[in-house]
Amino acid sequence: MNAAVKSAYPKSESGYFHLTPDGWMRKDDKPFPENRLETWRYDMECATDADKEQVRLARVWVSDTPSAQLDATRKRFGDAIPPAHDKHIVIDCRQ
Numbered sequence: 001m002n003a004a005v006k007s008a009y010p011k012s013e014s015g016y017f018h019l020t021p022d023g024w025m026r027k028d029d030k031p032f033p034e035n036r037l038e039t040w041r042y043d044m045e046c047a048t049d050a051d052k053e054q055v056r057l058a059r060v061w062v063s064d065t066p067s068a069q070l071d072a073t074r075k076r077f078g079d080a081i082p083p084a085h086d087k088h089i090v091i092d093c094r095q
Helices: 067-077
Strands: 010-021 021-024 038-046 051-060 085-092
Touching: 010 067, 021 067
Parallel strands: 051 085
Antiparallel strands: 010 021, 010 038, 038 051
16 A cells, blocks of 8 residues: 655745845845845745745845945846746835
8 A cells, every 4th residue: 555645735935035246145044144235035835736836025124225236236136036937926125
């Protein structure tokens, strides 16, 4: 008789992405990178392998870096989680 196969679903993950002058860095525990320009909270849930990942990115911290420099760095490195057909991404940057 076959043993029951444990499903990888539902799955969830959370952590932090930091935009630095060198690009995006994932670091979930403090201390966060000293040279970070922004920090984004990342939460992902996926109920089944047939569902899209539900991703929420929320900016939780931003440095005093001039907005022109922030914009240039974002443009250079793109998003922390690039858009993809298998992800539904919601971005919250009220801060």
